[in-house]
Structures are given as structure tokens and as C-alpha cells.
Amino acid sequence: xxxxxxxxxxxxxxxxxxxxxxxxxxxxxxxxxxxxxxxxxxxxxxxxxxxxxxxxxxxxxxxxxxxxxxxxxxxxxxxxxxxxxxxxxxxxxxxxxxxxxxxxxxxxxxxxxxxxxxxxxxxxxxxxxxxxxxxxxxxxxxxxxxxxxxxxxxxxxxxxxxxxxxxxxxxxxxxxxxxxxxxxxxxxxxxxxxxxxxxxxxxxxxxxxxxxxxxxxxxxxxxxxxx
Amino acid sequence: xxxxxxxxxxxxxxxxxxxxxxxxxxxxxxxxxxxxxxxxxxxxxxxxxxxxxxxxxxxxxxxxxxxxxxxxxxxxxxxxxxxxxxxxxxxxxxxxxxxxxxxxxxxxxxxxxxxxxxxxxxxxxxxxxxxxxxxxxxxxxxxxxxxxxxxxxxxxxxxxxxxxxxxxxxxxxxxxxxxxxxxxxxxxxxxxxxxxxxxxxxxxxxxxxxxxxxx
Numbered sequence: 001x002x003x004x005x006x007x008x009x010x011x012x013x014x015x016x017x018x019x020x021x022x023x024x025x026x027x028x029x030x031x032x033x034x035x036x037x038x039x040x041x042x043x044x045x046x047x048x049x050x051x052x053x054x055x056x057x058x059x060x061x062x063x064x065x066x067x068x069x070x071x072x073x074x075x076x077x078x079x080x081x082x083x084x085x086x087x088x089x090x091x092x093x094x095x096x097x098x099x100x101x102x103x104x105x106x107x108x109x110x111x112x113x114x115x116x117x118x119x120x121x122x123x124x125x126x127x128x129x130x131x132x133x134x135x136x137x138x139x140x141x142x143x144x145x146x147x148x149x150x151x152x153x154x155x156x157x158x159x160x161x162x163x164x165x166x167x168x169x170x171x172x173x174x175x176x177x178x179x180x181x182x183x184x185x186x187x188x189x190x191x192x193x194x195x196x197x198x199x200x201x202x203x204x205x206x207x208x209x210x211x212x213x214x215x216x217x218x219x220x221x222x223x224x225x226x227x
Numbered sequence: 228x229x230x231x232x233x234x235x236x237x238x239x240x241x242x243x244x245x246x247x248x249x250x251x252x253x254x255x256x257x258x259x260x261x262x263x264x265x266x267x268x269x270x271x272x273x274x275x276x277x278x279x280x281x282x283x284x285x286x287x288x289x290x291x292x293x294x295x296x297x298x299x300x301x302x303x304x305x306x307x308x309x310x311x312x313x314x315x316x317x318x319x320x321x322x323x324x325x326x327x328x329x330x331x332x333x334x335x336x337x338x339x340x341x342x343x344x345x346x347x348x349x350x351x352x353x354x355x356x357x358x359x360x361x362x363x364x365x366x367x368x369x370x371x372x373x374x375x376x377x378x379x380x381x382x383x384x385x386x387x388x389x390x391x392x393x394x395x396x397x398x399x400x401x402x403x404x405x406x407x408x409x410x411x412x413x414x415x416x417x418x419x420x421x422x423x424x425x426x427x428x429x430x431x432x433x434x435x436x437x438x439x440x441x442x
Contacts (some may be wrong), residue, residue, distance in 0.1 A: 002237070002238040002239075003234045003235075003238060003313045004234075004235050004236040004237075005232065005234065006230050006232040007228065007229070007230055007231060007234050008228070009228045009229070028286065031286050031288075031289045035289035036289065036291055039230070041230075041231055042233045043233075044292075046292055046293075046296060047247070047250060047293065049290070060389075065398070075243055075246060076233075078233075080237075080330065082330070083330070084334055084338060086304055086338070096407065101295040101299050102295040102298050103292050103298075103299060104292075127342060157414065158304045160345075160348065162332060162348065195414055198310045201346075201348065203344045204346050204348055210345075211342075211346045218389065
């Protein structure tokens with residue numbers, strides 16, 4: 001889920017921070033630049049782990065800053081494909097479920113990765129899984145099923161998910177073109193880093209499902225032993 | 228900026244938590260010193276020249292991600308409360324002979340599976356590779372967890388939600404809140420139903436429903 005990335009950068013230290021020991025000032029400067037930022041194809045930066053090396057500070061012509069060439073290790077959030085995570089359900093809609101980890105919430109479960117057969121209940125605004133139904137049943141038949149038999153994935157529930165893939169988008173808008181004039185039109189921007197997860201597997205999904213299922217299985221086992 | 232190595236090592240949740248806790252306590256200590264200096268200044272009536280230099284600017288982004296990640300890692304559904312340095316070191320040694328891959332070991336440490344179904348999602352082809360020895364792995368995991376902190380972590384997600392564990396009052400409060408919210412939502416729905424049906428002149432059936440719900 002977390003990893004260490006080695007990154008090299010040249011950073012200025014403002015004169016106000018000259019009183020601090022250089023390593024402390026550098027760590028603060030790196031954290032200021034990188035913390036809570038998505039680096040393309042690297043992941044979401046959390047905090048500096050440690051400094052690997054740093055050059056002597058140099059003064060450049062034109063400003064009073066000390067410029068350091070520094071190599072450091074960063075704690076980065078980047079779950080690998082196939083990793084199992086615990087997350088909370090943030091919201092649900094027809095297009096799937098959105099999950100949150102608190103510090104990161106661009107995690108999605110598309111309908112294809114929901115346990116089959118499942119359907120979206122527009123009244124409850126939640127997806128549900130109908131464990132007993134056959135795979136050939138359509139959405140309408142699923143929605144006609146008795147409510148008691150449905151297993152809902154409610155908002156706020158803790159779910160165990162498997163990471164299927166992650167995608168990075170670099171949607172920085174280019175400079176405005178003179179010919180276009182001033183347009184205040186903002187197209188929908190994609191989040192810079194999205195993780196696609198799956199709960200279509202035995203053992204994945206709300207943790208309460210499997211706690212309950214285990215108890216039932218054990219109970220059945222005991223009954224069979226007695227019989 | 229240049230990325231030398233995007234993945235030089237993998238970190239376990241426990242290691243990240245330790246780092247974040249350190250950052251958090253540093254931050255608290257700094258805020259306290261800043262406050263103390265400010266107070267002293269006010270008392271003496273003259274500004275100390277050093278005060279501004281010590282007061283390092285607080286990085287908003289770092290604080291945000293730090294606090295949110297701490298909340299996630301210490302959430303009651305994470306096994307991290309029951310984990311310790313020694314426990315994890317021993318666990319890693321204990322599961323060495325089972326031939327897990329690096330990623331599987333990391334996830335066993337992160338998720339601390341104590342049920343077969345939890346181990347099943349982490350390890351590929353669990354039955355073929357481990358067979359009867361699966362229970363041994365689970366017992367190693369259980370041994371690595373601190374038994375005093377265990378009830379809080381295993382009680383998460385239980386359907387009845389009533390966990391009489393005085394060690395974790397915060398979790399209990401949260402649970403209570405959730406139940407009251409659910410209750411309120413239910414009564415609201417019942418109210419609207421009641422009005423609708425009353426207009427239709429079929430109140431008797433609804434009253435019966437309400438009684439059922441209240442029971």
C-alpha cells in the first residue's frame with residue numbers, strides 16, 4: 001500500500017530558515033512541495049522518509065536563497081495490483097461504488113467488479129448482492145426480489161477490496177490561445193490518480209458479510225457433526 | 228525533479244504509522260513551544276527577537292495528509308492497535324518456511340488475517356500451497372497480536388455491534404451514534420409512509436406495519 005520512492009530535486013531555502021539546521025529546513029521544504037501531491041506514475045506522496053544526500057547550498061544570482069541539490073526518500077501511497085485493502089464506502093450510484101481511505105478517495109468499484117448477480121437499488125441508493133439468485137436473472141427480476149434476501153453494500157461500511165489497476169491522468173490545461181478569446185469554460189477534470197478495485201471474489205466485500213458467513217458455516221458444521 | 232527509483236522498497240502500514248506518529252508529536256511539541264514563547268512575550272510585554280525565527284511555518288498539505296492517514300491507519304477496523312515491533316518481527320520469521328511471496332508477506336503483516344477467509348484473499352491458491360498448514364499460519368498471526376488490544380479489532384463489523392469493551396470508549400460512542408442515526412432515518416420514513424397511506428384511506432394496514440417495526 002505504501003512504498004518508498006527515491007527522488008532527486010533542487011530546492012531553494014529562504015533566508016528566514018537559515019537559522020535552522022539545513023537538514024531540518026530541507027525536510028520542511030520538501031514536505032511543503034510534495035506532501036499530499038500526486039506525482040505522475042509514482043503515486044500520492046505522504047511525507048519525507050529521510051534524506052539520502054544533499055549538496056552544499058549555493059547562492060544564485062538574483063535571489064537570496066540557498067539552493068540545494070537533494071536526494072531523498074518519500075513515503076508514497078501506491079497500492080500494487082492484486083493488493084487487498086480495507087476501505088470505507090463513500091457513495092454509490094448506477095456507475096458503481098466510490099471508496100475512501102480518508103486521505104485518498106479516488107477509488108472506484110465499477111459494476112463489472114461487483115459480486116454477481118448484483119443490482120443497484122435506486123430507493124436505497126446502494127448496490128446489493130443476491131447470493132442465491134442464478135446468474136441468468138436480469139436487473140428487473142433482481143429488483144423484484146424480497147428485500148430481506150438482499151445483501152446491501154451501504155454507505156460508510158468497511159469493505160475489503162482487491163486493487164485491479166490504477167491510472168494517472170495529467171490534465172493540466174495548456175496556455176489560453178489568443179484566437180479563442182476569454183472563455184470561462186471549465187471542462188470536467190479527471191482526478192490525477194484513480195484506483196480501480198474489485199469486490200467480485202469470495203472473501204471480498206463488506207467485512208461483516210464474511211464474519212457472518214463464517215459463523216453460519218461453523219454453526220452448520222457443528223450441526224452436521226451432531227447429526 | 229527527477230524520480231530515481233519509484234519503488235525502492237515497500238513499507239508496511241505499521242512503519243508508516245510510526246513515522247506519522249513521530250511527525251505528529253513533533254508538530255505538537257513545536258506548537259506548544261510557540262504558544263509558550265508567545266505567552267512569555269505577553270507577560271514580559273516586550274517581543275523576543277528570536278520568536279519569529281523559531282516559529283516555523285506550518286505546512287498545510289502535510290498536516291492534512293498526515294492527520295487523515297493517521298485516522299485511516301488507527302481506525303478500529305485495522306489490526307494495527309494490537310501490533311508491536313516485536314510481534315511483527317516474530318511473525319515475519321514464523322511465516323518464513325511457508326514460501327510466501329514478498330507481497331503476500333506484506334499483506335499478512337498489514338491485514339493480520341485471523342480467519343481462513345481473510346487469508347484466502349491474500350494468498351493465491353491457498354489450498355494447494357498450504358493445505359492443512361493454513362491453521363498454523365493463522366495461529367502465528369494470532370500470536371503476533373497483543374491479546375489485550377484484540378477485542379477492539381476483532382469486534383469490528385460484527386452484525387450486532389454491541390461490544391461491551393470499556394477499553395475503547397471512542398469506538399462505542401461512534402457505534403451509538405450510528406444506531407441513533409439509523410433509528411431516526413427509520414422513523415422519518417415511517418412518518419412519510421403513514422401520511423401517504425392515511426390520505427389513501429388505508430391506515431389500518433400501515434398501523435399494523437408500524438407495530439411490526441416497533442417490535
